[in-house]
Amino acid sequence: MIPETKKKLNGSQELEDYILFYSGVPTNKTADAGIAIMIKAKYRKRIHSYMFVNGRILQLRYKLQRWYLTLLAVYAPEEGKTEQTEEFYKTLQDQIDKINKNEYIIVAGDYNERVGKILIDRILDTNGEITINSNGHKLKDFSSVNELKIANTFFRNKEIHKMTWSAQDYRSIIDNILTKKKLSPLVQDTKVFRGYDVSTDHYLLISKICLPQKGYTFIERSPRQEEEIRVHLLEDPTIKLLYQRWLEQNLTHSPCSLNINAEWQTLKNTLQQAANEALGKRTKRRHKRR
Numbered sequence: 033m034i035p036e037t038k039k040k041l042n043g044s045q046e047l048e049d050y051i052l053f054y055s056g057v058p059t060n061k062t063a064d065a066g067i068a069i070m071i072k073a074k075y076r077k078r079i080h081s082y083m084f085v086n087g088r089i090l091q092l093r094y095k096l097q098r099w100y101l102t103l104l105a106v107y108a109p110e111e112g113k114t115e116q117t118e119e120f121y122k123t124l125q126d127q128i129d130k131i132n133k134n135e136y137i138i139v140a141g142d143y144n145e146r147v148g149k150i151l152i153d154r155i156l157d158t159n160g161e162i163t164i165n166s167n168g169h170k171l172k173d174f175s176s177v178n179e180l181k182i183a184n185t186f187f188r189n190k191e192i193h194k195m196t197w198s199a200q201d202y203r204s205i206i207d208n209i210l211t212k213k214k215l216s217p218l219v220q221d222t223k224v225f226r227g228y229d230v231s232t233d234h235y236l237l238i239s240k241i242c243l244p245q246k247g248y249t250f251i252e253r254s255p256r257q258e259e260e261i262r263v264h265l266l267e268d269p270t271i272k273l274l275y276q277r278w279l280e281q282n283l284t285h286s287p288c289s290l291n292i293n294a295e296w297q298t299l300k301n302t303l304q305q306a307a308n309e310a311l312g313k314r315t316k317r318r319h320k321r322r
Contacts, residue, residue, distance in 0.1 A: 034069070049072060085123065098244045156185050218242050
């Protein structure tokens with residue numbers, strides 16, 4: 033994602049080994065926004081669709097071997113522009129509401145915010161910066177409503193690998209990568225890489241995500257079919273990691289009980305829930321006897 037491109041109009045452009053999709057403002061307006069997504073050209077066949085929402089929001093749907101990944105690249109108004117910010121989050125919410133809830137979702141870009149470091153369970157962790165501003169409150173509300181995890185705040189990195197923007201003697205975290213609950217266990221790290229020269233006062237922010245590689249097809253259920261967990265998918269290291277992450281996350285938030293039967297039931301439900309989320313089920317046909 034590339035925010036603040038200052039480009040006008042919408043379109044795509046071939047750049048050596050990459051394809052650049054950009055969404056800008058009309059030609060009769062000042063180029064005060066602009067957002068873009070850059071994809072490696074060798075993955076062009078995986079691009080299912082894209083939408084130029086406006087000069088601050090660009091959406092791209094990407095085909096994985098399992099399900100789809102929807103990318104929303106964003107560039108929020110600067111702090112203090114209340115009306116524009118309200119309009120921005122309303123439009124962004126409209127786009128989120130249209131996305132299939134079973135898909136992987138990433139919402140990333142320049143939010144011009146500072147969210148602080150007060151813990152919000154599964155939404156915001158304590159590894160950010162202390163400062164919070166008005167735009168930060170808006171982002172926290174938006175993330176909480178949509179169960180989006182602000183990935184930057186969940187990893188303990190050095191301060192220089194947290195700050196995404198600097199100018200003169202000022203530094204802050206105004207660029208963030210948000211992931212939907214389903215994708216969050218696969219995010220292995222999110223941090224700034226300062227060695228890259230990107231000709232801007234922002235630093236390159238990278239999120240390392242381990243996506244599943246094996247796919248499966250859902251089979252329509254019928255009364256004579258039984259369901260079973262797709263245990264064979266654990267042979268794929270990435271899917272095994274997904275299961276382990278879901279299990280760890282669910283066990284952390286499971287209630288404790290002094291009753292051994294209640295404790296066993298909780299553990300059983302947690303194992304089943306993690307398996308359903310990470311592996312899914314397949315139908316097992318029952319053969320008729322002759």
